[in-house]
Amino acid sequence: MTTLDPAVRLPLDRLVLGPDHPAVPFAHPFRAEFAEWLVRNLPTETEPHDEDARFARRRAWQATMNAGGWAGLAWPHEYGGRAEGPLAQLMAYEELALHRAPEPANTPGMILLGPTLMLLGTEELKQRFLPRILTGEDLFCQGFSEPDSGSDLASLRTRARRAGDDWVLDGQKIWTTFADRAGYCFVLARSEPSSQRHRGLTLLICPMDQPGVTVRPIRQISGDSEFAEVFFDGARCPAGWTVGEPGQGWAAAMTLFQFERGDPGYTDHARLLVELTDARDLVHAADDAVSHAARADLGRRATDLWRRCQELRALNIRLALVAETGGQIAEAGSVTNLVWGELAKDVADLVGDAVEAAGAEPTASVHHRLASRAKSIYSGTTEIQRTVIAERLLGLPR
Ligand SMILES: Cc1cc2nc3c(=O)[nH]c(=O)nc-3n(C[C@H](O)[C@H](O)[C@H](O)COP(=O)(O)OP(=O)(O)OC[C@H]3O[C@@H](n4cnc5c(N)ncnc54)[C@H](O)[C@@H]3O)c2cc1C
Incomplete structure (x- = not known):
């Protein structure tokens, strides 16, 4: 993958063709405010390869986001959050991707336990843990x-x-x-x-x-x-x-899974589009180094992947609209998770092949390709998501 200035923002309208979606418009004031904050606060150094250094960078980014009041975007004010709705959350995730921001360190706390505690935890546990999840202290x-x-x-x-x-x-x-x-x-x-x-x-x-x-x-x-x-x-x-x-642990675990399976879809369509755009720019820049056959193959695959990313975006906007109006995403999270997990692996493959074809330095793309294999496993495997969709959404026999 190319090394780019982290403050460089790819405009969303370059990544998303078709009409601007009225629910999450490119020119929304919320986007503009967050983007302006991101440009001033993003880490300036590129992502290190060393694992400890990478985690330290994520921890520092978590603290920066919390200090700016952006860590608990959808969390209530009383627990240190910003009380924004799902559509704002989706726009924020897109802006984070477009700015190539690191992930925060405490994703299990922020995405999984925090929202579950808000629904099921005692007041003592909420007061004790929620603010410290956002700061990254716990x-x-x-x-x-x-x-x-x-x-x-x-x-x-x-x-x-x-x-x-x-x-x-x-x-x-x-x-x-x-x-x-x-x-x-x-x-x-x-x-x-x-x-x-x-x-x-x-x-x-x-x-x-x-x-x-x-x-x-x-x-x-x-x-x-x-x-x-x-x-x-x-x-x-x-x-x-x-x-x-x-x-009642099973009910608590099922509540937590809804957050686990719904969330990666929100975060990732824009990140995947950014990866595709970078791969395309790399192949263009390498010019004569890439054979005609490789260029044709990469182009064909990139077009298909780009279409799948647009479909994922449309699905994520639809689910965010459901959540915005008080609806439950519930098992529909398995749909985004299934689409996202397979797509993320295919995009990582394309990026790896583009780097190889362009003769660019492969360390980051090889790591990315190998790490991406886990995406269709860790929040429930592809087979399990298909079963959830078949039985609980489509009502097919067990
Ligand atoms: C990078 C990574 C991070 C993870 N982090 C965590 C974590 O922080 N905490 C945690 O608790 N777990 C974590 N996991 C574990 C993850 O939740 C499990 O790997 C996952 O649930 C699959 O379980 P398993 O590995 O035991 O595979 P198995 O359940 O043994 O599955 C093996 C294969 O059989 C298939 N299979 C199993 N049952 C069925 C069925 N009924 N129908 C059809 N096919 C089936 C599966 O799809 C899979 O292909 C992580 C996994 C990865 C890869």
């Missing part, structure tokens, strides 16, 4: 998957039992993103010993910095170690730190 990780319980999450075996004023956790989680950086984990555990499947589970907040928690990072195909195995061996959490009622 980083979170998500302890759901286990070695034999990924897609089939209801088979999980990590146990939680009450002991005095605490819950005590025993078991193992896996693929836990940021486990070695987070101060807290939201853990789905079996709190009723003889319970089966989705009954008798509880969603608990567990401090990571204690003797009963061991984190072993796992190396990914991209070379990063973003996720880890987490072992709970008598780990303790305060009794009141349950998200929702004890025994």
Whole structure:
């Protein structure tokens, strides 16, 4: 990928053909205000390859966004947010992409736990954690998957039992993103010993910095170690730190999944369009270095991907309109997630091939291509999203 001045904004009307959408117009005053803030506050250095340095940059960006009042865009004022609606959120995500802004560090806290706590948490937990999620002082990780319980999450075996004023956790989680950086984990555990499947589970907040928690990072195909195995061996959490009622963990997890599956679609159509535009500019700039055949192949694929990005944008605007008028996105999040996951991998492939054809430096694009493989896995695999759509949206037989 090319290295560009991070303050350079690609205009959205160059990336989106067709009529300006009245719900999220290119010239909206909210966009202009946010874009102006971004230009003044974006980090000036390019993204480092080193993983620790990359995370430190994300953490610093999270603090900058929070100080500017932009971190909790859709969160209520009382928890440090800006109380904007879904359409403004969509415009903000587009502007972040167009300006090539880093991601904030605390995505599990901001996208998953925060909104779930607002619906199901006690007032004490909301006051305790929500503002510190936005500042990035309390980083979170998500302890759901286990070695034999990924897609089939209801088979999980990590146990939680009450002991005095605490819950005590025993078991193992896996693929836990940021486990070695987070101060807290939201853990789905079996709190009723003889319970089966989705009954008798509880969603608990567990401090990571204690003797009963061991984190072993796992190396990914991209070379990063973003996720880890987490072992709970008598780990303790305060009794009141349950998200929702004890025994109602499955309902809490399903609430959280709606945020997990709906959100990446909002964020990513513009990022993918930016990647496509960069790839096209790179091929154009390389001029004679790219063979006629490669140019034709890349052009054909880019056109198709560009069309799919426009479709994703249209879908995201539609869902944002539903949410703006008080509707629930619910299982429709699986549609954006399915479209986005497959599209993101195909765009990363095209970018990698464009860099190769142009003879440009490949480190970033190779990393990006390998890291993109996870996008159709981590918030529910493609197969699982298809099942959700078939059974719950289309009403097909199980
Ligand atoms: C980069 C990354 C980050 C992650 N971060 C986290 C995290 O922070 N916290 C966390 O809890 N988890 C995390 N995960 C785990 C993720 O949620 C699981 O990988 C995912 O749910 C799939 O589970 P599994 O890996 O056990 O695969 P399995 O469930 O074993 O699936 C293996 C294959 O079988 C298919 N399959 C399984 N069941 C069915 C079925 N019923 N019908 C059709 N096909 C089926 C799947 O689609 C897949 O292709 C992360 C994963 C990745 C890759």
